[in-house]
Amino acid sequence: MALLQVEDLVVRFRTRDGTIHAVNGVTFELEEGERLGLVGESGCGKSVTNLAIIRLLPKPAGRLEAGRIVFDSIDLATLSEADIREIRGRDIAMIFQDPMTSLNPVLTIEEQLVETIQAHRKVTRVAARARAIELLQMVGIPSPESRLKDFPHQFSGGMRQRVMIAIALALEPKLLIADEPTTALDVTIQAQVLDLLRNLTTEGRTALVLITHDLGVVAGMTQRINVMYAGFIVESATTADVFEHPSHPYTVGLLHSIPKINAAPGEELLPIEGRPPDMRRAPTGCPFAPRCAWRLDICWTDNPSLVPLVTGTPLVMTGPNATHQIACHNPPTQAEAEAGRPLRDGFKAASPPEGYQDELSGSRVGVDGAGELPVSEGVDAEPYASAAGLPIEPYDDHGNGPRG
């Protein structure tokens, strides 16, 4: 029995501009101690998925419309507010993107740490304080005893994120959700914080869901990756498979938009053209079709479901033998994935059907293929040097990933 099973999760936001289809039927599982990356560009539903798991969707707009979230044999989706509060912090903890705003400015970090401990355990203040010191030591804050009395603004960004990690790990949760934990930090601090996260989650039995738009971050951190696009998981595989055999055009695009450390001089980055779809509409075809160089006619009208890459493979949801799954009608071949474009003779991306309107601009989509789509704007093609050269996290032979 997996630690976490998310089944057909659907989240929508009711806003004045209409309904936002944020998460459209996401299914994945996570074993105890496993580390999973959720990757995709801003607005693809990765954060919303996790807010839904701990039921912190912004109210009243955010609605968990359908799906089951089974954590430790409990369905979180139907739990009462009081019961889910017990689980938050104790069993599932979260680290947020911006450490500058995630700590309460008017409370000392001692108060914030002790508060979390005492919210779930009946311990004296002295004991909670001792634990707080231990935690700060664990996350590498020098002279923790004297720093307990400090306010958040007396810490640097990296140190604040360490404090956030200390708070999150205070009760040794079974699942830690880290939502872009290093995005707001500068690069040298990023590496330190990621190291810390990896060490702390491999030593305990804490499972990790790492949300990021940066494939370079997940490469060294997670054992499996779910690539999300427009509220769908479009590719799911072990980290090694994703990097060695990317099989969804979007994943291929993501990998090609990362600068490689061993790139040949003059080699160009291939951005993903176009922009993410308007989430106010439920997609009829494949949501990635308008930006895809491999699209067929069917892609405009039929949204492919997530199925094993090799037809007939038994479905393994977790562990080192997790089935490589993609949602694509026309997956790129290995050679095409390496080239970043279709190599088949005479292949042209299918033109949009008659009367198709570009969702955002309302203009007609270019007829000759992806190259003529509107120039990318909202694309996370931010250059990171860190990717692709990093070692990929292995599983041990028990299938549970490395343990200390």
Added chain:
Amino acid sequence: MATIAVGRQRPVAERASRGIWRDAARRLMRNGPALVGMFFIAVFLFMAILAPLLTTFDPVRGVLANQFEAPLTNGHWFGTDLEGRDEFARIVFGARLSLVVGVGSVIMGLFLGGTIGAAAGALGGRVDSVLMRIVDVLLAIPGILLAIGIVAWLGRGLPQIMLAVAATNAPVFARILRGSLLANREVDYVIAARSTGASRWRLLVRHLLPNSVTAVIVAATLALATAIIDVAGLGFLGFGPPDPRTAEWGTMLTDTTQYFREAPFLIFFPGLAIVITAIGFNLLGDGLRESLDPRLKR
């Protein structure tokens, strides 16, 4: 060519600072208008607290033979009124009354409005809707009219005046506190606190309220100005303290309206006292708003 790239960086705010309150105090001390306001308030407090030491004249009983003496004659700095009472003594003791009634009404208003605002902001939903509609109704009635209505209903007397002025302030406080609570609800650290399993009560008391009080502090300071004007206004309209001889700035204005041709200074001094005190609290309130505004901190 893509070999080296830099991750997204964010300037780390790391100025030497020793706490939000001390930072705010430092900014306040550099704010000229706020300092002027504080000076006016200091003068007002000085008069109110030390009233009996500042004058030897009785503010209530005068010598009729000395009526309408010009300022600076016979030791009457501000002159004397119709009943021969020393105007300076009346201004000074009037300050005392204004302070007591002003502060008292703002505290009552804070208590009433704070409770309503906290309940609405914390509970939300139907409670919020009902409470806010009540507040809307109260806000729709002009403040002085509402105050007159309450004094007319409850009778004359200092506690009644305080309650009347409090009732005009409370809806404002309720609105501000609720708005501030709602805004803070979606703030990162509140969501982070919720993610650690903090209870509703803890969220409200430890995370939401402490971060919402600054707006209320500013509003309360500004409300002191309007409270003093309201009290004087009630006095002017004849709803002042039950004993008509009591030194009260608004009542003093009413008393002299019929004689201001003979003794214009009798209108000038109480008017000046009201204006200066109100301006003082307004300037301080604006200064506080600027120095407590977290947006200016970044």
